[in-house]
Amino acid sequence: MDLELRDEDIAFREEVRSFIAENLPQEIRDANQRGAHIPKEMAVKWQKILHERGWVAPNWPAEYGGPGWTSMEKHIFAEEYQSADCPPVSGFGVTMVGPVIYTYGTDEQKKQHLPNILSGDIYWCQGYSEPGSGSDLASLQTRAVLDGDEYVVNGQKIWTSLAHLAEWIFCLVRTDTEVKQQEGITFLLINLKTKGITIKPIISMDGRRHLNEVFFDDVRVPVSNRIAEENMGWTYAKYLLGHERAGIAQIATHKRTVERVKDIARQEHSDGGVLMDESGFKMRLAKAASALDALEMTNLRMQADISAGRSPGDGASTIKVTGTEIQQELNEILVQALGYYGLPYSTDQFRPDWNEPPVGPEYSAGIMADRLLRRAASIYGGSNEIQKNIIAKRVLGL
Numbered sequence: 001m002d003l004e005l006r007d008e009d010i011a012f013r014e015e016v017r018s019f020i021a022e023n024l025p026q027e028i029r030d031a032n033q034r035g036a037h038i039p040k041e042m043a044v045k046w047q048k049i050l051h052e053r054g055w056v057a058p059n060w061p062a063e064y065g066g067p068g069w070t071s072m073e074k075h076i077f078a079e080e081y082q083s084a085d086c087p088p089v090s091g092f093g094v095t096m097v098g099p100v101i102y103t104y105g106t107d108e109q110k111k112q113h114l115p116n117i118l119s120g121d122i123y124w125c126q127g128y129s130e131p132g133s134g135s136d137l138a139s140l141q142t143r144a145v146l147d148g149d150e151y152v153v154n155g156q157k158i159w160t161s162l163a164h165l166a167e168w169i170f171c172l173v174r175t176d177t178e179v180k181q182q183e184g185i186t187f188l189l190i191n192l193k194t195k196g197i198t199i200k201p202i203i204s205m206d207g208r209r210h211l212n213e214v215f216f217d218d219v220r221v222p223v224s225n226r227i228a229e230e231n232m233g234w235t236y237a238k239y240l241l242g243h244e245r246a247g248i249a250q251i252a253t254h255k256r257t258v259e260r261v262k263d264i265a266r267q268e269h270s271d272g273g274v275l276m277d278e279s280g281f282k283m284r285l286a287k288a289a290s291a292l293d294a295l296e297m298t299n300l301r302m303q304a305d306i307s308a309g310r311s312p313g314d315g316a317s318t319i320k321v322t323g324t325e326i327q328q329e330l331n332e333i334l335v336q337a338l339g340y341y342g343l344p345y346s347t348d349q350f351r352p353d354w355n356e357p358p359v360g361p362e363y364s365a366g367i368m369a370d371r372l373l374r375r376a377a378s379i380y381g382g383s384n385e386i387q388k389n390i391i392a393k394r395v396l397g398l
Ligand SMILES: Cc1cc2nc3c(=O)[nH]c(=O)nc-3n(C[C@H](O)[C@H](O)[C@H](O)COP(=O)(O)OP(=O)(O)OC[C@H]3O[C@@H](n4cnc5c(N)ncnc54)[C@H](O)[C@@H]3O)c2cc1C
Pocket: 125, 126, 127, 128, 129, 131, 132, 133, 134, 135, 136, 158, 159, 160, 161, 162, 211, 376, 379, 380, 381, 382, 383, 384, 385, 386, 389
């Protein structure tokens, strides 16, 4: 891994920076500045602008629509993208099911799904977890029984992020009950408009709807929607989870948070001076910022592996654990920096048409919301306790 920036890399950074400055719609910048939720229509509008430039899926191979960047170019792009507060493109499609489809899918599946994922015309969601199967995912019970050239699916998924905004769901279903749990699972692509699917909301502690329950009642799914072999779904699911965990790190976003904390702490009064002068506060921030620098290097090594065509593998668990721990620590520091103004919280501020100022200084917008939402970061994508078990066994060989 070469960390030296070449002239081409410096020029590339300029190219990305000016593209974003010229093309990111003003309404998205404004919403971001207020810490407001970006509605799907706005996010899709931005994805289409990126798609036209060929920049939606940095990690995809060029033959499927990736830009063919080096790992350094991907890193530069992520830094510029996240620090300009661009909305993330739909991760369930681009980061998760897309790589599964181009790696294991049929030509038909590639033709049907990959272009729609890139253009943002089809949003995906992830149907892995069930009421009795989260960490112990392999125990999942949603049943798919073959009937002619269709599977009949019955069961329930839970914590399905953004199912209410998605058109398709990728699901793990049980196709064999007689074998070891992991050997009886199949990976299906299911159109959410299919008869027999019901989606119900779950409101999370930030007062918003991100999550859902998805019920399947005699849902008929063509066999042609199966990824590769029946009962081999666990292999494809694990491959996908590696990409999911690697994508959770969001390092450039956290670097921006460090800058945001400094900015706020230079303005907040404390003991006759400003918060940034307090040694205890500075120490806590410096510790988080140093951990972030170390994580960035580890992430760069992993990105180099992905660029060389290797799966992020179990090392992605390290990125996931450390990245989410740093994220939650920075979110807490931000709330601490705001003092009493960290506490007022109203979900009205997330309405796209909301134009009242926040309670407290402008810079307090969205901080508590983010703190509440990202409390779940150490749970989704596989809880951090489980990731530590994986690191112990498969990375450290304990
Ligand atoms: C905001 C959010 C979004 C999500 N989005 C999705 C989604 O889109 N699609 C989807 O399929 N799922 C999604 N999930 C579900 C998520 O993957 C699960 O919540 C997660 O895998 C944990 O499973 P569980 O909730 O059943 O908890 P459990 O598995 O019941 O775990 C409870 C606690 O016990 C600990 N624990 C369990 N087993 C062990 C062990 N062997 N060793 C040590 N500790 C253990 C866990 O770490 C956890 O702290 C989401 C969850 C959240 C919170």
